[in-house]
Amino acid sequence: MRIKVFHFLSIAVFIFLALSLLNTQVIQGDKYRDLSDKNCIRLIPQAGSRGNILDRRGNILVGNKISYDLVILPQDPGESEVTLLALSKVIDVSFAELKKRFRSGYIGPTAPVTLLKNIDIKKAVLVEEMKFDLDGVMVQPSTLRAYPYSRLASHVIGYINEIDRWRLTKLADYGYKTRDMVGFGGIEEKYDYYLRQEDGGLSVEVDHRGRFMRVLGFRPGSSGKDLQLTLDIRIQKIVEDNLAGKKGCVVIMAPDSGQIFALASSPDFDPNVFIRKSNSLIEDLVSDPGAPLVNRAISGLYPAGSTFKLAVAAAGLDTARINRNTSFKCAGNIEIGQRQFNCMHVHGQQNVVQALAHSCNIFFYRAGILTGPQQIHDYAVRLGLAGPTGIELPYESGSFIPDPFWKKIYRFQNWYNGDTANLSIGQGELLVTPLSLCRMTAVFANKGKLVTPYLVKAIDGQDVSSAHSKISSAHLKENTISVIRQGLREAVTDPSGTAGALANLPVEVAGKTGTAQAPGGAAHGWFIGFWPFKQPEYVICVFLERAGAGTASVSLCADIIRSMAMDGLVEGAGK
Amino acid sequence: MRNVSLKIFIIALLICILGVLSIYSSTYRKEGELWQNTYQRQILWIVIGIVIFQLFSNLNYRRIWDITNVLYWVMVVLLFMVFILGIVRLGAQRWLRFAWFNFQPSEAAKLIMVIFLARYFSAKSVDDIALKAGSFGLFRALILPFIFVAIPVLFIVEQPDLGSGAMVFLIFLGMLFLSKIRIKYAFMLLLILGMAVPVVWNHMRDYQKERIMVFLNPNVDPLGAGYTIIQAKIAIGSGGFLGKGWLSGTQSQLRFLPESHTDFVFSTFTEEWGFAGGLILIFLYYLLIRQAIVIAEKTSDHFGRLLSLGIALMLGMQIAVNIAMNLGLAPVVGIPLPLMSYGGSSVIVTFAALGMLANINKTRAVF
Numbered sequence: 001m002r003i004k005v006f007h008f009l010s011i012a013v014f015i016f017l018a019l020s021l022l023n024t025q026v027i028q029g030d031k032y033r034d035l036s037d038k039n040c041i042r043l044i045p046q047a048g049s050r051g052n053i054l055d056r057r058g059n060i061l062v063g064n065k066i067s068y069d070l071v072i073l074p075q076d077p078g079e080s081e082v083t084l085l086a087l088s089k090v091i092d093v094s095f096a097e098l099k100k101r102f103r104s105g106y107i108g109p110t111a112p113v114t115l116l117k118n119i120d121i122k123k124a125v126l127v128e129e130m131k132f133d134l135d136g137v138m139v140q141p142s143t144l145r146a147y148p149y150s151r152l153a154s155h156v157i158g159y160i161n162e163i164d165r166w167r168l169t170k171l172a173d174y175g176y177k178t179r180d181m182v183g184f185g186g187i188e189e190k191y192d193y194y195l196r197q198e199d200g201g202l203s204v205e206v207d208h209r210g211r212f213m214r215v216l217g218f219r220p221g222s223s224g225k226d227l228q229l230t231l232d233i234r235i236q237k238i239v240e241d242n243l244a245g246k247k248g249c250v251v252i253m254a255p256d257s258g259q260i261f262a263l264a265s266s267p268d269f270d271p272n273v274f275i276r277k278s279n280s281l282i283e284d285l286v287s288d289p290g291a292p293l294v295n296r297a298i299s300g301l302y303p304a305g306s307t308f309k310l311a312v313a314a315a316g317l318d319t320a321r322i323n324r325n326t327s328f329k330c331a332g333n334i335e336i337g338q339r340q341f342n343c344m345h346v347h348g349q350q351n352v353v354q355a356l357a358h359s360c361n362i363f364f365y366r367a368g369i370l371t372g373p374q375q376i377h378d379y380a381v382r383l384g385l386a387g388p389t390g391i392e393l394p395y396e397s398g399s400f401i402p403d404p405f406w407k408k409i410y411r412f413q414n415w416y417n418g419d420t421a422n423l424s425i426g427q428g429e430l431l432v433t434p435l436s437l438c439r440m441t442a443v444f445a446n447k448g449k450l451v452t453p454y455l456v457k458a459i460d461g462q463d464v465s466s467a468h469s470k471i472s473s474a475h476l477k478e479n480t481i482s483v484i485r486q487g488l489r490e491a492v493t494d495p496s497g498t499a500g501a502l503a504n505l506p507v508e509v510a511g512k513t514g515t516a517q518a519p520g521g522a523a524h525g526w527f528i529g530f531w532p533f534k535q536p537e538y539v540i541c542v543f544l545e546r547a548g549a550g551t552a553s554v555s556l557c558a559d560i561i562r563s564m565a566m567d568g569l570v571e572g573a574g575k
Numbered sequence: 576m577r578n579v580s581l582k583i584f585i586i587a588l589l590i591c592i593l594g595v596l597s598i599y600s601s602t603y604r605k606e607g608e609l610w611q612n613t614y615q616r617q618i619l620w621i622v623i624g625i626v627i628f629q630l631f632s633n634l635n636y637r638r639i640w641d642i643t644n645v646l647y648w649v650m651v652v653l654l655f656m657v658f659i660l661g662i663v664r665l666g667a668q669r670w671l672r673f674a675w676f677n678f679q680p681s682e683a684a685k686l687i688m689v690i691f692l693a694r695y696f697s698a699k700s701v702d703d704i705a706l707k708a709g710s711f712g713l714f715r716a717l718i719l720p721f722i723f724v725a726i727p728v729l730f731i732v733e734q735p736d737l738g739s740g741a742m743v744f745l746i747f748l749g750m751l752f753l754s755k756i757r758i759k760y761a762f763m764l765l766l767i768l769g770m771a772v773p774v775v776w777n778h779m780r781d782y783q784k785e786r787i788m789v790f791l792n793p794n795v796d797p798l799g800a801g802y803t804i805i806q807a808k809i810a811i812g813s814g815g816f817l818g819k820g821w822l823s824g825t826q827s828q829l830r831f832l833p834e835s836h837t838d839f840v841f842s843t844f845t846e847e848w849g850f851a852g853g854l855i856l857i858f859l860y861y862l863l864i865r866q867a868i869v870i871a872e873k874t875s876d877h878f879g880r881l882l883s884l885g886i887a888l889m890l891g892m893q894i895a896v897n898i899a900m901n902l903g904l905a906p907v908v909g910i911p912l913p914l915m916s917y918g919g920s921s922v923i924v925t926f927a928a929l930g931m932l933a934n935i936n937k938t939r940a941v942f
Contacts, residue, residue, distance in 0.1 A: 002753050003884065007868045010887070013895050014861045018854055020902045024812045025850040032812020039809065040825045205829065213829060 040205050040213075044071070044112055048197030048221030049143035053157060053187060055233040056259075056457060062157055062188075062271075065146040068124035070116040073136035073206065074106060083135050090130050091116070091123045117277070118144060136212075143197075145275055151268050153236050155295040156229070156260075156393070156455060158186025159271040184274075185293065187227060187455060189394045194459055195224040225460035230259035238563040239264045242556055247290060248525075248544035249297040249434050250560065251453075255442040255530055255539040257469050258451030260391070263435075265300075267292040298389075298396040301431040302543065305516030306359045306498075306550065307526045308380070308426030310440065310484060313352055313364075315379035316371040317480040324483050327351040330362040337418045341365055356487025357497045359513060361425050368424025369417050376423055377403035382474050383440040384450050385432055391453040392468070399432040427517060437528050438541035441511075443474045444488065445530035445539045447481050450474045488512055489533055499527065501554045506565045508533035511540075511557070513550030522546040527553035531561065532571060579866060580632055580933030586863050587628075587914055587929055591621045591922075593856060594915035597844040601827040601835040613836060613917060620919040624926030631930025635938055639931070640878055643694045647723070650687045653680040654730035679920035681731045681739040682911075685893075686924050688724065688743050689750070689885035695720055696754035697877035706877055708755040716760040720747065737783050738908025742892060744768065749888040754881060787906045803839070806832045808903045810842040811853075818849030836917045838909060841901040856915075857898070864891045867932055874939040883935050886928045 024032070053062040070091070074080060084102060088095040098115060105113040124139045131137070145160055163171070163180045174193070176182065182196070183189035200221030205213040239250045239262040249265040269292045273281045285292055294300065316322040330347035333340050343361040347354070355363035368376060380386065380401040387398040402423065404415035422428035435453060442451055454468035488510035491497040498513040511529020518524055525547030530536040540560070542553040564570045599614040639646075657671055657680055671678045696708045708716070724747045732740035748768065751761040776784070810826035813819070822828075824846035827835035835843045845853040867887035874880045890913050897912040899905035911918055913925045 003868065003872055006749075006753060006884065006887075007865075010864050010868070010891050011861070013891070014857055014864075017895065017898050017902070018857050020899075020904060021811070021845065021850060021853045021857070024808060024902055025814050025845065025853065026816050028812055029815040032809050033815060035809045036813030036826055039806075039831050040829050205825070 044138070044140070044202040044204060046140075046200040046202055046218075046221050047142045048199060048223045050145065050160070050181075050197050051195040051224030051460075052226045053195070054226060054228045055231045055236075056229060056261075057232065058228070059233050060148060061153060061229065061231070061233065063146045063148060064143040066141055067118040067144040068121065069114050069140045069142050070119050070124075070127065071112045071114050071138045071140045072102065073112050073138070073212075080136075083137060086130075087115075087127070087134055087137055090126055090134070091119065112138070114140075117142075118275075145271070147271055149233065149237075150272070151270050152233065152240060153231060153264070154186075154268045154271055155265045155297070156186050156231060156263050157271065158183050158188035159269075159274045160184065160188055161274045185295070185395065186393060187229065190392050191227055191456065191459075195227060197224045198222045227456055228458040228461075229455050230254075230261065230457045230465075231263070231455065232261045232569075234567055234569060235564060236262040236264065238262075238567070238569075239560055240266075240268070242559045242563065246544055246556070247546065248542070248553075249295075249300070250543070250556070251297050251435050251438040251541045252560075253438050253442060253451075253453055253539050255445035255451070255536045256449070257465070258439075258442070258453045258471070259457070259465070259469070260453055260455050261538065263295075263297050263455075265294070265296040269293055295393070295395070296543065296545070297434045297541075298391060298393055299433070300543075300545075301397050301399070301433060302524055302545075303428070303516040303518055304385075304426035304430060304432045304437060305514030305524065305526050306361075306426055307437055307512050307514035307528050308385075308430065308432075309356060309359065309364050309424070310444065310488075310512060310528075311380045311383050311385065312368050312371065312376055312424045313356060313484050313487065314383065314476055314480055315375045316367045317352065317483055318379065318477055319371060319375050321370045321372075321375075322352060322367050324353070324479075325351060326367070328355075328363045328366045330360050332362075334362050334365055336365060336369070336421050337416055339418050341418075341421050352483060353487040353490055354494075356484065356512065357490035357494045359491070359498045364424040365421040368420050373402075373404055373415055373420045373423055376420070377401050380430075382450070382476070383443055384474075385436055385440055389433070389436050389439050389453050390470070391435060392455055396435075397433055399436040400430065402429040426514065434541045434543040437526070437543075438539060441528040441530060441541060442539045443476070444481055444484055445536035447485075448474055448476050448478070485510060485533075488529070492529075498550065499529065499554050501551070501558050502529070502561070505558065505561050507531045507561065507570045509557075509561065511554075513554055515548075515550045518546075522548045525550045525553040527557050529557065537571060579870065579936045583863065583866050583929050583933055584625075584628065586859055586866070587926065588621075588625075590856070590859050590863075590914040591624075593844060593848075593852075594840060594912075594917075595621070596821060597840050597847070597915065598836045598917050600822050600824060600847060601832075601840070601843045603822070604828045605830070616919075617917050617922070620922040623919070624922045627923055628926040628930040628933070631927050632933035632937065634930075634934060636879060636882065636931055636934045637938075639690055639882075640694055643690055646687050647691045650680065650684050651726055651730070653678075654684060654727050657681075658730050658733055676919055679918070681734065681736050682918075682920035682924045684727050684731060685739065685743055685746065685889050686886075686928050688727065688746060689889050689928075690882060691723065692720065692747060692750040692754075693878055693881035693885050695723070696750065696756065697881050699877075706755050709757075711756050711760075713760070713763075716756045717751075717764060720751075721764070735780055735783065736909055737779065738896075738910045741908070742889075742896070742910060745892055746885065746889055749892070750881065750885055753884045753888070755877070803833050803907055804903050807839050807842040807901050810835075810839075810846040811902060814846040814849045814853075816850045818845070818847045818852055821847050823847060838897065838907075838911060838916060839901060840915045840917065841898055841912050844915065845901075860890075860894050863929075864894075870932055870936045870939075874935055876939055879935040879939055883932055886932055889928065890925065 049064040052060055055061050084098045085095050088098050101115050102113055127139050160181050161184050163182045183192040200219040203217045204215050243250055243264050243266045246266055252262040253260050267290045269285050327349050329349050330343050332346040333342045347358050347360045350360045350363045385399045385401055388396040407413050407415050450472050452470040457465050491499045492502045492509050499511050502509045509529055509531040510533045514526030516524040525544040527542040530539040542557045544553050595614055595617055598617050602610045602613045698707045728740045728743050748764055751764055810832050826832045826846050827843040832839055832842055864887050867883050871880045871883040893910050893913050896905055896910045900907055911921045
């Protein structure tokens with residue numbers, strides 16, 4: 001009897017064990033299989049190299065160089081410390097520092113931890129030689145961004161840095177991971193998808209102490225695609241040399257296509273700071289009141305000042321409220337509403353050409369009131385002064401032109417003639433980016449076409465300029481354009497013209513200055529222009545923050561043209 | 576009749592072969608000659624075990640009756656020697672060093688206690704050759720055997736080898752149940768053991784307490800005491816239905832699993848052979864236990880009957896506890912898997928026990 005009970009019990013126990021085994025192996029098998037793989041398979045990333053960025057002639061603006069990173073495969077906690085202690089002696093970095101880096105870099109027992117990036121080649125060789133005493137320590141070659149021209153075009157290019165939380169949430173679906181290096185600002189950010197390399201990797205089997213056993217698989221990394229920009233580093237360099245030490249920006253563009261030859265903003269920054277990961281220097285960049293990380297040419301919004309008179313003249317002429325011969329007398333000031341509006345000088349009788357050449361405010365007050373604010377607004381929109389230009393750079397601000405309707409809705413105020421007078425000389429609530437002014441200037445340079453500025457000429461050798469250049473008509477009458485062009489030319493040639501400093505250059509320049517009053521300091525200095533006058537190849541916009549007057553921008557432009565002429569670049573752009 | 580002992584022998588040999596395969600697989604990639612030779616040494620133990628099996632299957636088990644008391648006291652002395660002279664190994668003194676091998680007296684103690692208790696409970700009255708056990712009072716049924724059991728158990732627990740100590744006690748409990756004493760005594764012992772748990776807990780070493788705490792929740796200490804349990808479960812679970820294949824188990828070969836050739840050889844085996852292999856192994860073990868029970872049922876001699884049942888109990892409990900601990904269903908105690916785990920003492924003692932079974936089957940007709 002008791003034997004039967006015993007027999008029955010033993011059968012029950014064996015069945016119970018078999019069922020438990022079934023549960024562990026078959027029902028939960030996948031879970032444990034996964035855990036087992038994680039236990040013994042480590043992935044060692046092998047980075048490809050990010051795409052190069054070239055200028056229009058194929059010079060490498062941004063390339064890559066090889067760097068050696070010190071990586072450790074985590075082992076048992078005690079063993080890792082022993083290894084780190086040994087390592088600290090070999091590479092002469094304090095044990096505490098290594099421990100700190102190990103802790104902060106530790107993700108899990110399966111992921112290698114990068115201890116030091118970009119170590120000295122001598123130390124890398126030393127570590128490789130001592131490999132057998134340093135369990136799990138590896139020297140991993142990776143590529144680093146290299147900037148052969150240092151700061152050149154830093155705002156166009158941007159910089160690269162470890163992906164932040166905000167970008168990661170946006171980009172996780174596109175295969176971005178934590179600790180990826182991604183572009184910040186400029187082309188690096190906008191074209192990150194093309195530039196970005198695909199990381200390859202080595203999957204290796206390790207034992208319980210993280211020691212390498214054998215290679216299971218290998219996938220080589222692939223490099224990112226090269227981008228060719230429309231920038232010409234020779235022009236870019238001239239621009240940046242002349243802009244150095246000043247606050248402002250310069251854009252030089254091809255009027256017919258919208259290709260950007262040079263785009264510089266000052267103060268600029270050194271993208272190497274982010275490569276070196278020097279936290280104090282990055283901190284300085286971010287907190288600098290001069291905002292060196294801001295690309296003023298596309299993100300800065302400023303009152304246009306007298307440069308906006310081109311739009312007013314275009315509106316007046318095109319709607320036939322004024323014509324070539326319409327003239328107003330400038331007595332130095334005028335009363336509109338109950339307010340007195342001034343001019344810089346007493347110009348006497350002025351027609352539109354003279355008024356543009358001398359930048360006579362009185363003419364434009366009266367012409368503006370004749371034309372009406374809605375027409376001025378509409379023509380400004382036609383000239384591309386509303387909204388962003390569509391250049392392929394991130395963080396572009398949109399220019400803004402007020403109109404009576406807007407004022408009613410957003411400011412709960414009526415529009416008065418005084419507002420029209422202010423608008424007519426580019427003051428008041430109107431705000432533009434230097435790039436959008438450059439684009440407006442191009443309409444007069446190329447005789448009526450509104451172009452879209454662009455920077456990328458070719459991706460991976462494929463010419464993409466046809467896809468990027470979007471050219472539409474500004475719908476201006478031929479006569480309007482030729483009258484305004486004449487005014488712009490006379491600003492240079494007329495002895496009393498505002499841009500007279502450009503008269504004695506080896507090339508015929510036309511342009512318009514602007515002095516934009518802005519609250520809280522000296523006026524901003526503007527100059528927009530193009531050359532050669534007959535068949536323009538370059539259109540330029542110079543902006544100098546708090547320069548006092550437009551003349552500062554004119555002389556900067558003269559310096560740039562002179563330097564370009566010396567290098568034989570002043571004509572024959574793009575060749 | 577010869578048929579049954581051949582059956583036992585073949586089943587045991589099959590299990591041994593599976594054991595050697597797993598031991599080879601878990602050690603061949605480890606550096607050092609000591610590791611590489613492990614499977615060869617196990618083969619040597621099995622060969623010796625087979626000789627012992629033949630020896631015992633031809634030795635009339637009644638002779639063992641005659642020397643039971645001698646065996647008991649030799650065992651006590653050996654355990655005492657371990658207690659005094661034992662060399663430190665794995666933090667525990669469980670071994671006696673002989674000329675060229677280490678002997679683990681606690682393995683032998685299990686079998687000797689089975690023999691001792693089988694004899695004790697099958698003593699016959701001189702007057703009417705009736706079994707005495709049926710008329711045992713509390714003292715003879717429980718207290719006296721308890722003292723005899725307690726002496727070796729104390730030494731074993733002090734080694735410290737809580738697992739084997741508890742195993743001997745459980746054998747005692749089982750034999751009480753299977754003997755002809757009144758059933759109430761068996762339940763009484765069960766009650767006493769239950770009450771003793773808190774006392775034992777207070778006397779346990781820290782690592783032993785830790786093991787039990789960790790058994791209740793392995794994630795308390797995933798890198799310390801819980802490590803083994805977690806790794807064993809991963810090893811078994813990752814085997815899946817058909818296993819990773821012989822020599823392809825990553826858990827055991829890459830040393831994630833400690834003791835992969837001794838106490839955790841079951842994990843090593845099932846990782847590579849999967850549920851299919853594990854089921855076959857469990858079935859083989861069941862066949863072995865079944866043979867012992869069948870022999871007991873057929874045997875009318877009380878000593879032979881109780882001895883076969885005791886052997887079935889001893890093997891069955893070790894198998895169940897070891898597999899349960901591999902599956903994370905029992906605390907990690909140092910109980911080997913009979914015939915699979917690496918270790919001479921266990922292999923030889925198991926073969927000796929099986930040899931006795933074969934002999935009981937062969938000679939029972941005589942009585």
